[in-house]
Amino acid sequence: MNVSPAMSPSVSTRPRPAPPIAMLAELTHRCPLACPYCSNPVEMTAREGELTTEAWADIFAQAADLGVLQLHLSGGEPASRRDLADLVRAARDVDLYVNLITSGIGLTEARLRELDAAGVDHVQLSLQGVRAGIADMIGGYRGGFDRKMQVARAITEIGLPLTLNAVMHRHNLDDLPETIALARDLGARRIEVACVQFQGWALVNRSALQPTREQVAEAKRVVEQARRDLRGVMVIDFVPPDYYADYPKACMGGWGSTGLNVTPDGTVLPCHAAETIPGLTFQNATQTALAEIWYEGPAFNAFRGTDWMPEPCRSCDRREVDFGGCRCQAMAILGRADATDPVCRKSPDRPAVDALLSEEPTADFIYRRLEPVRGR
Amino acid sequence: MIPVLLRGVRMKDDRVRNVPVLLGPERALLLDAIGAAILARVDGARDLDGIVDDLAAAYDAPAEVIRSDVEAFLADLAEKRLLEMQA
Numbered sequence: 001m002n003v004s005p006a007m008s009p010s011v012s013t014r015p016r017p018a019p020p021i022a023m024l025a026e027l028t029h030r031c032p033l034a035c036p037y038c039s040n041p042v043e044m045t046a047r048e049g050e051l052t053t054e055a056w057a058d059i060f061a062q063a064a065d066l067g068v069l070q071l072h073l074s075g076g077e078p079a080s081r082r083d084l085a086d087l088v089r090a091a092r093d094v095d096l097y098v099n100l101i102t103s104g105i106g107l108t109e110a111r112l113r114e115l116d117a118a119g120v121d122h123v124q125l126s127l128q129g130v131r132a133g134i135a136d137m138i139g140g141y142r143g144g145f146d147r148k149m150q151v152a153r154a155i156t157e158i159g160l161p162l163t164l165n166a167v168m169h170r171h172n173l174d175d176l177p178e179t180i181a182l183a184r185d186l187g188a189r190r191i192e193v194a195c196v197q198f199q200g201w202a203l204v205n206r207s208a209l210q211p212t213r214e215q216v217a218e219a220k221r222v223v224e225q226a227r228r229d230l231r232g233v234m235v236i237d238f239v240p241p242d243y244y245a246d247y248p249k250a251c252m253g254g255w256g257s258t259g260l261n262v263t264p265d266g267t268v269l270p271c272h273a274a275e276t277i278p279g280l281t282f283q284n285a286t287q288t289a290l291a292e293i294w295y296e297g298p299a300f301n302a303f304r305g306t307d308w309m310p311e312p313c314r315s316c317d318r319r320e321v322d323f324g325g326c327r328c329q330a331m332a333i334l335g336r337a338d339a340t341d342p343v344c345r346k347s348p349d350r351p352a353v354d355a356l357l358s359e360e361p362t363a364d365f366i367y368r369r370l371e372p373v374r375g376r
Numbered sequence: 377m378i379p380v381l382l383r384g385v386r387m388k389d390d391r392v393r394n395v396p397v398l399l400g401p402e403r404a405l406l407l408d409a410i411g412a413a414i415l416a417r418v419d420g421a422r423d424l425d426g427i428v429d430d431l432a433a434a435y436d437a438p439a440e441v442i443r444s445d446v447e448a449f450l451a452d453l454a455e456k457r458l459l460e461m462q463a
Contacts, residue, residue, distance in 0.1 A: 019392050021404055067392035069404045095388060097399040122384045122401040161384035161401050189382070189457045190401055235457045237402075 017304060019067025020294060022259040024074055024272065025056065027087065029264050031077040032105045034140030035128060036365035037167060037202035037209055039272050040076065045264040053083045055286055057090035059262060062290040064094040068260075071096040072124075076264070079106035085118040092119035099124060101165070104151035105144055112154050123155050124163040124192075130175045130182050138171065140367045149186075156187035163190040168219070169209040170361065176222045184234055191234060193223060195241040197249075199273040199328055201368045208362045216244050243353050247318060248325025248341035255303035255327060260294060268293045270300050273328035277337040303327050308338060312346045377461040378423045379450050385458045387415055400458045414449055418459070424450075 029044035051059075060071065071091050078084055079102055091098045100115065101124045107115075125148065129135030135145035155162045164183040168176065176193065183191040195216075196202045196209050211219075223238045230236065242249050252259055252271050261269040266286045274280060280299040283292075294300060302308065306319050313324040325341020333342050333352050342349035385400040387407075396412040398405040407415065413434070417427045428446055432439040453459040 065392075067390070069388070069390065069397060069399060070402075097386075097388075097404070099401065121386075121399070124401075159383055161382065163401055192402075232455055232457075235455075 015305075017256060017295060017300075018258075020063075020258060020260050021068065022070040022072065023063045023068045024072045024259065024261045025059070026074055026076065026261065026263050026272070027056070027078045027084070028076040028080050030080040031075055031103065031368075032080075032141055033077070033103050033128070033144060034367040034369060035138055035167070035201070036140075036205040036367050037169065037196045037200075038368040039197075039200045039202070040368065041200055041273070041275055042204065044076075049265040050081075051264065051266050051286065053086050053090070055266065056087055057093075059266070059285045059290060060087075060091045060096060061094045062285070064096050066291050066294060069097055070099060072099045072101055074101040077103050077106055079104075079111070085111075085114045088115055088118040088120050097121050102126070103139070103144070104148040105141065107151050107154075109150075109154040109158075112151070112158055112160070116158050116160060120160065122161045122163065124165050125152055125155065127164050127166040127179065127182075129172050130178045134172055134175070138365075152186045152188075161190075162186065162188045163192060164188045165192045165194060167194050167196060168211070169196045170211045170215065171209075173211045173215045173219050176219050177226075180222070180226045180230075180234075180236065184230065188234060190237065192237045192239065193219070194237075194239040195219075197239070197242065198332065199276070201366070203332055204366050206356070207359050208365055210243065210357070210361065211241055213244055213357075216241060242326075242329075242343050243357055245343055246345045248322050248329070248343040250322045251326035251329070251341075254320075254323040256294075256300040257304070257323075260290075260300075268297070270303075271328065274299060276328050277331050279337075303338070310338060310340060312344075312348075313340050316346065377463065378420065379418050379427070379459055380420050380462050381415075381418060381459050382457065387412075398453075398458065400456070403456065403458065410445065411449060414446055418450075424461075 028050055029040055030047060073087065078100060088098050098120050099122045100120050103126050128138040132145040136142050152162065164186065166179045180191060198206050202209060223236055227236050256270050261272050262285055263269065266284045267282050268285050269275060269282060280302055282299050283297050309319060309324050313319050325343060327337045329341050330339040331337040334349050339349060340347040342353050344350065388397050388399055390397045396407045398407055398415065413431060417430055428439055428443045432442045450459060454461060
């Protein structure tokens with residue numbers, strides 16, 4: 001696509017962004033679980049607002065043309081979509097690598113075989129806890145843990161590569177050694193030890209979920225040991241809780257640089273939490289070409305590159321390492337999306353993060369619930 | 377020893393970036409010419425010696441130099457759990 005400078009003067013002055021590598025398709029917000037750290041927005045889309053099979057297939061084809069290599073089918077719970085196998089097939093037809101991100105609830109062995117035949121490349125199974133008690137308490141779904149274990153065994157029996165995505169926080173970080181052992185016993189090729197990032201519902205439940213500094217230090221030690229012990233057996237990826245870090249995470253590898261996110265109704269976002277930033281204009285893939293949204297979309301260009309950066313980022317030698325951190329986090333903590341991520345020790349706003357860390361933890365969760373917009 | 381790409385790991389010609397890529401769980405590796413030449417010979421049938429000999433002949437290079445490159449490349453993929461050396 002050629003954009004003449006006369007049509008788009010602001011775009012002509014900056015280098016053309018590289019094509020995206022990955023797309024996260026949030027097929028639905030429906031989910032049998034109610035995890036209090038869900039990354040979905042607090043205001044969710046009801047079933048009536050979801051895209052059709054054909055609309056998704058068209059978006060997948062556009063994504064492949066744009067340069068997307070990896071497609072993550074997520075939700076909500078993607079298995080809540082009855083057309084999931086058709087969606088997998090549509091994605092494979094345009095040669096995307098298909099990663100299914102699931103809680104496992106709603107999948108049976110027969111359904112997994114159907115997805116396997118449709119061409120799913122890899123399954124990422126979430127883990128709420130290492131035992132039924134904690135897992136079902138976090139997921140808000142009795143019997144969920146046992147069902148999940150059955151699904152995990154079926155996945156590896158079929159031969160699909162399995163990643164266990166263990167979401168960790170104050171209530172289960174002490175179970176990390178058992179969690180890694182469970183992943184190995186289940187035959188997982190990878191485990192993601194993902195400490196909760198405070199967006200979406202996790203932000204609502206931040207003080208109940210925030211691990212202690214001691215828990216985090218111990219988790220780092222456990223991960224290092226397990227990486228040595230399991231080298232060549234299982235890959236361990238570790239996402240630490242960033243409030244304790246000295247520098248912010250390189251969120252999304254830089255805004256609008258590697259990935260995009262499509263919500264159940266087709267809204268295209270630079271990241272899953274971008275809708276929390278007021279003033280951004282988001283486009284819908286059913287109305288605007290995906291390539292145009294990626295290259296020209298105002299939301300994607302809002303924080304691309306380094307021009308938007310304030311000090312201390314602008315003159316910092318890490319500006320192309322962590323890209324100023326997370327815009328949604330700056331918004332959530334400071335109310336200013338264009339501020340340096342306050343996790344950064346160089347940020348004048350770092351005391352705001354330290355104040356949050358010194359809060360007393362609350363005991364109760366507010367569980368994620370999808371309240372139907374219209375009765376059904 | 378026969379190097380074998382694990383299930384869920386596959387090569388693709390990226391027609392947008394005009395490079396070969398190796399796709400696996402949560403990974404997309406853009407391959408350089410050497411990596412692509414090695415992986416083109418990882419077919420589940422050829423063993424390490426066969427791959428090294430073939431590359432040495434194709435690129436007119438000493439087998440011992442090729443061997444260390446191939447071993448390092450395959451060891452890296454094995455550590456990432458994208459490939460296994462099978463007996």
